[in-house]
Amino acid sequence: MKEDDFNFESWESDDFIKLINRFEDMIKTDNFIYFDSDELEDIIDYYLNTEQIKQCSIAIKIALTQYPDNEIFLIQKALFLQLTNDTGNALKILESLFKQNPENIDVLSAMGDILHQQGKYNPAIKKYEKALSLTKDNEEKETILEQLLATLDEAGLHNKMILYFKSLLEINSNNNFAISGIANCYILLEKEEEGIVYFNNLTDTIPYNTLVWFCLGNLYLCLNLYEKAIETYDFALAIEPTFISALIKKGVSYSSLNNDDEAIAVFEEIIKIDEQESMAYNHLGYCYFAKKNYNDAIKYFSKAIFYNKEMTDAHLGLVYCYIEQDKYKIALTHINKIIELNADTDDIWFFKAFIEEELNENEEADKSYRKSLELNPYNEMRWISYSEFHIDNFDELNSAILILLEAIEYLSKSYIIMYRLAAYYFEKGSYNEGSKWLHNALSINKENLKTMFEYNSSLEDDPKINSIINQYL
Numbered sequence: 001m002k003e004d005d006f007n008f009e010s011w012e013s014d015d016f017i018k019l020i021n022r023f024e025d026m027i028k029t030d031n032f033i034y035f036d037s038d039e040l041e042d043i044i045d046y047y048l049n050t051e052q053i054k055q056c057s058i059a060i061k062i063a064l065t066q067y068p069d070n071e072i073f074l075i076q077k078a079l080f081l082q083l084t085n086d087t088g089n090a091l092k093i094l095e096s097l098f099k100q101n102p103e104n105i106d107v108l109s110a111m112g113d114i115l116h117q118q119g120k121y122n123p124a125i126k127k128y129e130k131a132l133s134l135t136k137d138n139e140e141k142e143t144i145l146e147q148l149l150a151t152l153d154e155a156g157l158h159n160k161m162i163l164y165f166k167s168l169l170e171i172n173s174n175n176n177f178a179i180s181g182i183a184n185c186y187i188l189l190e191k192e193e194e195g196i197v198y199f200n201n202l203t204d205t206i207p208y209n210t211l212v213w214f215c216l217g218n219l220y221l222c223l224n225l226y227e228k229a230i231e232t233y234d235f236a237l238a239i240e241p242t243f244i245s246a247l248i249k250k251g252v253s254y255s256s257l258n259n260d261d262e263a264i265a266v267f268e269e270i271i272k273i274d275e276q277e278s279m280a281y282n283h284l285g286y287c288y289f290a291k292k293n294y295n296d297a298i299k300y301f302s303k304a305i306f307y308n309k310e311m312t313d314a315h316l317g318l319v320y321c322y323i324e325q326d327k328y329k330i331a332l333t334h335i336n337k338i339i340e341l342n343a344d345t346d347d348i349w350f351f352k353a354f355i356e357e358e359l360n361e362n363e364e365a366d367k368s369y370r371k372s373l374e375l376n377p378y379n380e381m382r383w384i385s386y387s388e389f390h391i392d393n394f395d396e397l398n399s400a401i402l403i404l405l406e407a408i409e410y411l412s413k414s415y416i417i418m419y420r421l422a423a424y425y426f427e428k429g430s431y432n433e434g435s436k437w438l439h440n441a442l443s444i445n446k447e448n449l450k451t452m453f454e455y456n457s458s459l460e461d462d463p464k465i466n467s468i469i470n471q472y473l
Contacts, residue, residue: 121155183215226253278308346375383407415445419452
């Protein structure tokens, strides 16, 4: 296809607007107007990219009536069929073209797109790689590499992604998409040390690229090398003093070193640059929370929410502050706000249960515990807490036992839950059941027997229990 395909600026030109108006006038009046092949190609590209299905269908029909064997129009028809989710017929057209010319880069790329859409990642990757090997045009290489990288990402092939991001960088050493992509892949693969070596070399090659220094700082930050991270962010800031992302990460690094005063200075500097930067206010809130200055923390968390109503982390900061001030009712309103914004976070439901328990709203707390465990039934300590909640607030040992029997369905090898079940049954006087669960727990992990006695130390003196324990010593 032509070099100016998908050129949105050209679509705004007077000539192009006149071309589209001529075509649409023809559709309205039903009077045939001749368009040459270049014009039709441009019209179809426009309708494909703006997803105007009806007009695109008409344009393709006219094009293929005038030029039935035109390869470009057949590819465009395949892309149209892909747009309308008719990927099977789209692929048939492209496979036919591929047989005629197996080295057509446009056909290979389009086949890759459709195979990607069908979730057939490995065949799609092969098509893109073949197309890449055939082209010598750098702009075309960049386009194919971006398509290939999107497919590799969905396939989870991050090692391969690093190689192709580096290929992008060879074409354009200041390609920020490639720079950040390489760093992200090293982090996802937990190869931060390898990434640090690469980015240190890259700072020698392109020393004035702010993003390179920023990504290097992020790699140090992932390894908790906070002093090195700060030093590296400073290099980025020397090039671009108002680079807010680098300032935020620098502030976070100081906070991680428990140097809240330096962190506060950095976050205040951000606010001087952009007084509406909600992340800076949020971090200031946590800095003042760490200093136990809850009133100032509340002020900054509230400011963060003022500028970003959906910042759940700031609402959570307010929850922490109000709990420290024993203002559980206010804390509960902010927990409810977080749930309103994101109802699928098990930690927040568990936190809500704790607050409701403190407020003696036990029926609501029970629902919140249950919701937390529905969202994540694999947290053994949460099941333990839920069982204790029933004992402490409803005096229901039987309910506590039933809760942990339910937990075992998800955590069949959890000796922690088994020890607690044994303790509950012994408390109830059900020695047969208690003995069964104690045997199960001891056979898996006898070293953690202490967890049963930490819950109920009186069991340590029980001769029946000791006789079972002695079998495993």
